[in-house]
Amino acid sequence: MEPDHCGTMCELVLRYPEVKIVGNAKTFAMIRQFFNFDIDSRAVTVNESETLCTGKHTLKFIMAPMIHWPETMVTYDTTDKILFSGDAFGTFGAMNGNIFADEVDFEHEWLKDARRYYTNIVGKYGPQVQTLLKKAQNIEINMICSLHGPVWRTNIEWFIDKYQKWSTYTPEENSVMIAYASVYGNTENAVNILALKLADAGVKRIAMYDVSVTHPSEIVAEAFRYSHLVFASTTYNTGIFCNMETVLLDLKAHNLQNRTVAIIENGTWAPTSGKLMRGIISEMKDMRILDNTVSIKSSLKENQIEELDALAAAIVESLKTS
Ligand SMILES: Cc1cc2nc3c(=O)[nH]c(=O)nc-3n(C[C@H](O)[C@H](O)[C@H](O)COP(=O)(O)O)c2cc1C
Incomplete structure (x- = not known):
């Protein structure tokens, strides 16, 4: 659990005492390293492939170790078919109001920073990204919500193809x-x-x-x-x-x-x-x-x-x- 993600989460946790935190055991161990608040009374521990029903939504948890921290887990909402992908499919850059990738000129205004984000943050872990992409092949995805940057709901294959190339160290330009x-x-x-x-x-x-x-x-x-x-x-x-x-x-x-x-x-x-x-x-x-x-x-x-x-x-x- 990276501190940048954790910071936002902590704000929620401290502001809303009823909020629970879902994660795996390693996530909680890391949160304890960074912060001092009582995590144990809020923790809901889940493991690879386990599901959690919140009422309308059933969430499935998929381990994605080293993308790009060891305990990383992504969440798939089986109800709306949304992949909450953590750092995967993220990009540097601040949003300008539009939140969907199809509402911005992603190829010309965001791709450069998405590539810079991937290669510098995740680039070392191509084989691990390949493992996640293989797991993702078997699920229907309507939307990808990364922790950084626009939400993908159309033309998702285009961005997945970039990930295929980057994670296999295949050049885009000859x-x-x-x-x-x-x-x-x-x-x-x-x-x-x-x-x-x-x-x-x-x-x-x-x-x-x-x-x-x-x-x-x-x-x-x-x-x-x-x-x-x-x-x-x-x-x-x-x-x-x-x-x-x-x-x-x-x-x-x-x-x-x-x-x-x-x-x-x-x-x-x-x-x-x-x-x-x-x-x-x-x-x-x-x-x-x-x-x-x-x-x-x-x-x-x-x-x-x-x-x-x-x-x-x-x-x-x-x-x-x-
Ligand atoms: C701080 C400094 C250290 C240098 N050390 C070496 C060196 O160890 N060996 C060498 O052959 N030239 C050394 N040079 C010289 C440059 O490598 C050389 O002049 C080169 O042609 C410079 O190429 P440039 O015009 O693209 O900068 C050094 C130059 C500077 C400024």
Whole structure:
């Protein structure tokens, strides 16, 4: 029971003494850790697949461990066929009055934050999400009420399909996301040239992010979205530039897998960022690192354009077969 959910619940509990709290034993143990009020006199303990009839509504409880806390349980109202999905199918963002997903432009105004929410909060637990989706396949769902964001009552399959992709680490875009770190601008120059070469070769929807000005959560979300990732970093105190290192470690922590990766390094006296980036990425599952690592000594020279051509060609070739 996360404290953000619990806060709202506690307000209800303290304001209305007759309100009961339904949860499993682990939920109550966690509430006791966070709060001091008497939970035991209010607790109704339920377990996986148990039902609770409140009169008109019969609620069924389905365990969804690690989505994204260990005790997580979702609730299915068998009467109105509503899935109260906890954090699953949630999104960052505040409501603007409309509460249903079909009343807002979800694809253009909410999807980016829904992806950022999923990948950063739940992304590590793809197999657990798969288990929940399989359980959900067997029940008729008219509505999904998540704890965060709009309520789904139409086109639910569209959002479930996004969850299928995210939880199986399947890219949504067969295209290229470039994330770069550059102190003096030379690495940035190299990735700009690479991006133009990719565009000239017909690659569409290329995304490019400067890790110094983009929050890591946005790059994590985009890395889940794209099939091909380019990481380019200046060498920084014999290491990877710190923001880039954070991004790569974050991607590893979120279990990102099954991507094709290209690396560009830069350094003036001893470029090491390429080797170090390769080290982090090669510890991740099913990552295909292209051989054509480009190593820049301070600034890209005319004779290295060929190397960028070869890298662009390798990425384009790989896009064709993925
Ligand atoms: C704080 C700092 C530390 C650096 N440490 C290294 C280093 O350990 N090894 C190295 O070869 N270059 C190091 N450099 C130099 C840069 O990596 C190098 O100049 C690179 O070409 C910069 O690329 P950029 O123009 O994209 O920032 C360092 C630069 C700065 C500002």
